[in-house]
Amino acid sequence: MRYILLMLVLSMLIYSSVSLAAKVSKQYTTEERLLEQTKLAVIEELAEMGNNSAYIVLAKMGENRPFVTPPSEGQLIRWYTSSAQGGNPHALLWLGHYFLHGKGSNADSEYDALVLLASAAILGSIKAANDLVLIPKVLGASYAQLEEAFYDAIQRLSKGQVVNCSRLTCSPEVSQQSHFASEKISQKAEIFRDNWAQFGDVNAYQYLKSLGAERLLAQSNNISALTENIRIQNAGKLRKNERLAEEKRLAESPDWEMQTYLDRLSGRKSSAQDALRHYKDQDFARLEKDIRHTINLINFHRDPDAQISYEDVLQKMKKAP
Amino acid sequence: MIIVMKPKCLTRGGSIRLFSCIFFVATVFFSASVICAQQVDHTDKLKAMLSDYQNMDWSQYTVEEVRQRIPTKMQGSDVESLLSARLYFIGSQNIQEMKEVWQAQGITHPKTIVVANGVYSVADLHRLINDDSVIEQVKDGTYLFRQSIYVAPTASLVIRNASIRLSIHHGVFLAVDGQLFVADTIITSWDEYAGNEGERENIRNNELLLYGRQTPRPYIIMNEGSQIYMANSRVTGLGYKGQRGTFGLSISKRPPVVTHRLHGYIRIRAKPTGWLIGNTFTNNFFGFYSNQADDVVLLGNVYYDNIIYNIDPHDYSNRLLIARNLTYNAQQAHGIIISREVNDSIIAENISFSNYGSGIMLDRNSNNTLVYSNLTIGNGGDGIAVFESDYNLVSDNITARNMRNGIYIRNSDHINIRNNFIFRNSYSGAETAVVDIDKLETRDFKLDPYHKSASALYENNQFESNQNAAMTAKNKGVVTVKNNQFYNSGPIFFGGELAPFAESLWRQNDGDELTTDVDLMIRQAITP
Structure with a gap:
């Protein structure tokens, strides 16, 4: 009898560990897996056809959603680089911070990172402009270096070149298809330069500070998340309050059992x-x-x-x- | 007690059966040895902590030593007022909450003074900002701040021989990612209309900890990688119930985030730390709060009349030294509480009295704590309470005249209680209890798991004149007694579930061998 019991316990242990392992590895049903793979294939095809936005979609998906097979860091950089080649400011922002974090082969290249972020700001990223204002303060990058990086970025963008392909592994397909894109990029750089000139005789840092202030305020004025947070945070405590209120009500008009209990408590106290x-x-x-x-x-x-x-x-x- | 059984399968044939039995026995022995090794490890650690504490060089922790650490050479000019919306990485929630104040005051473009790249005094900030509507010098050494201040990782702020007023109506707070030095200073919230630190709103006691109920007040928050050195200063009127570190003076780290923005750099910085020596904290929402702070030193401070707790290190803070403080009149809760995996800390030689709750509490898996030579007197709760926290040493304390138990052990195992004087407490001298808290609405049991067992070794303690009983146990709390002295205790010495075993406990306490069936029913605690 004892032996059977022992074997039963052992088999339960084995079963539970096996089922746990299965649970961990099983993230997708077959249909879900198929759907994910199809989506991935379609976006990859679009990217290969030269659709620049497809690369950023791939990269964002790879970063934020659990792919069936999550992409490697190298793959992510390739996608972001390809997207940046086409002038996508979000990709430039990502790459700039990636290298500023001291990651990758360009680990020491703070200057390259600043150029990438400056390019993002010139091409319209308010986040990049804001981060460039703060990077000298938070990370101690020099203001002179920032200024230099800015001029460098404008010069490069005016020529229609976004990414320095000698430092990053550029995608040849994107480079070949980028004639129209490079024209657009150089136009944006020109507009940026003109706007800056109209602003007066200020340096890059001062001009950056003026960018997108209203939009930053608008973004931060969204308080719906806060309200929801308050509701969630208070839920447990409110339930407790209800219980306390009920106890108080009972204390005010107690039945005999509660009265005896309360009398005993107050007597003891x-x-x-x-x-x-x-x-x-x-x-x-x-x-x-x-x-x-x-x-x-x-x-x-x-x-x-x-x-x-x-x-x-x-x-x-x-x-x- | 280990039950040794001889499985029948050992006497029968069959290699599978034999293998299964060997496996089973090996597992039992392995588990037992792991548990024993763990206990030895904890015991050694606590002994070493006690020895280190007793041999500590106290001269390194004086007000004068902190003054010596303060930089004297000021340098830099990178101070400017920027839109608060830019500083998304210092805590978006903190900024969101303050909007209530800013909007009420019609401040549509709230700004923050950003201090970077240098070492600055308050006079420097005043000079560099050069705008009385932002920083006003009210009189010599007294400054009124109408914008929040952010000290970047590249900067240090020195506040010395000054009086700093943080405007309530302008929603001012001080957030620090760099270093903050404060000496011989008063920091207070400030109501410009009333000309004082500003009265708190009238909020019902049971709503004080509800989020979103209070209008935000000024506060100081030390973030990731920051350091604070504060001596001989007074902090008053700060803090409210917000989402993160808004309680008064808080030292707080957030979990790292994977993001390619400035959060990424800030959040991976080291845990914040600091020394607070010889200060006074009063009328703050919490006297002190920490979250994931390491090696913080709280020494020689006085905490009183703070709204909820006087001292509240929280969430994964480690190796704290909370010693030689005076804490009293915490208005809603405990004098000193460490909660949620605050490990390897020392709470020693403090006086904690007249607090609404307990004098000292260890809570939610706060392990390896040394509670040594404290005085907990006349608290509304227990003198010393250990809740859901294992492997702690409570030694050489005096716990007297508390309204509940002198020492209360709840759902905590391997607690060693020795050489304490447990005197005239209103319930029992010591209670060891298992309590089912499964239905506690405010607790997240994934975050704060607990076990339904409690065990304590009481050794060389003196129990005297406790009003209900010297010692009690409830719901299968395990008690081992050794060489304690009992005088003049309530109606009985051993109450609750211990009452039927009083005779055996006396014998165990005197070191006699336990032989009878009743003796053996006393459960043996595993001592740390």
Whole structure:
């Protein structure tokens, strides 16, 4: 009998571990897997056909959604680079921060990262413009380097080149198909340069500060998420409050059982307080030595003008309860 | 007690059966050895902590030492007022919450003073901003801030011999990613109309911890990678119940995020830390709060009349030194509480009295804590409470005249309680209990799991004049007694589930061998 029991326990253990393992590996049903693969194939095909937006979709999907087979970091960089080649500011922002984080083969290339971020800002990314304002303050990059990177980015974009292919692995297909795109990019750079000139004689940092302020405010004024958060956060505590209110109601108009319980509680409390009052002086006289000793220890770490006195502490102690 | 059984299968044939039996026995022995090794590890750690504490060089932790650490050479000029909306990475929730104040005051484009690339005094900030509507020098050394301040990782802010007023109506807070040095200073919230630190809203007690109920007030938050050194200063009137670190003075780290924005750099920085020595904290929402802070030193401070807790290190903060503080009159809860995996910390030589809740509490899996030589007197709750926290040493404390138990162990195993003086508490001197808290609405049991067992070793303690009983156990709390002294306790010495075993407990306490069936029913705790 004992043997059967033992085997039963063992088989349950094995079964539970196997089913747990299965649960971990099984993220998709067959249909879901097929759907994911089809989506991926369609977007990849679009990317190969030269649709620049397809690369950013692939990259974003790869970063944020659990692919059937998640892409490697190298694959992500390839997708983002291809998208950046076509002038996508989001891809440039991603790549800029990626290299600024000190990752990849360009680990030390803070300057390259700043050029990528500046390119993103010039091509319309408010986030990149905002980050460039803050990077010298938060990460200590020099303002002079930022200025230089900005001029470099404008120059490069004016020629229709977004990415420095000697530093990043560019996609040849995108490079070949980019005539129309490069014209658009150089136009954007020209517009940016004109707007900057109209703004007056200010450096890149000062001009960046003026970009997109209204849009930043509008983005941060969205408070729907906050309201939802408040609701979720308070749910448990509100339930507790309801229970407390119910207890209070019962306490105000109790049945005999609750009344007996409450009487006992309050009786116990008042008799305890009576005892504490009765022995107060005696007890504190007994504890005096220890209280004085600990106050001396505390005072060792306090300024001579902020010392605590035993008499003061004792007076406060005697007030309670 | 280990039950040794001889499985019948060992006497029968069959290699599968034999293998199964060997496997089973090996598993039992392996588990037992792992548990034993763990206990030895915890015991050694606690002993080492106690020894280190007793041999500590206290001269390194004085107000003067902190003053010596403060930079004297100021340098830099990178201070400017930027739109608060730009600073998405310092806590979007913090900025969102403050909008309530900004909108009420008609501030449509709230700005923050960004301090970067240098070491600055408050006078420097005043000079560089050069706008009285942002920083006003009210009188010599007294500054009123009408915009929030952000100290970047590249900067240090020095506040010395000053009085800093943070405007309530302008929704001002101080967020620090760099270093903050404060000495001989007063930092307070400020109501410009009333000309004082500003009264708190009248909110019902049971709604104080509800999110979104209070209008935001000024606060100080130390973020990832930051350091604070504060001495001989007074912090008052700060904090409210917000989502993150808005409670007064908070040292807080958020979990890292995978993002290719500035969050990414900030969040992976080291856990924040600091020394707070010889300060006074009063009328703040919490006197002190931390989240994932390491090696913080709280020494020689006075905390009183703070709204919820006086000292509340929380969430995965480690190796804290909370010693030689005076905490009293926490208005709604405990004097000192560490909660949610605050491990390897020392709470020693503090006086915690007249708090609404307990004097000292270890809560939610706060393990390996040394609670040593504290005085917990006249608290509304227990003197020392250990809730859902294992492997702790409670030694050489005096816990007296508390309205509940002197020491209360709930759902916590391997608690060693020794050399304490447990005196005239209104319930029992010590209670060890298993309590089913499954229905507790405010607790997330995935985040804070617990076990329904409690065990404690009481050794060399003195129990005296406790009003209900010297010692009690409830719902299968396991108690081992050794060489304790009991005087003049309530109606009985051993109450609750211990009452039927009083005779055996006396004998166990005196070191006699337990032999009878009744003796053996006393469950043996595994001592740490």
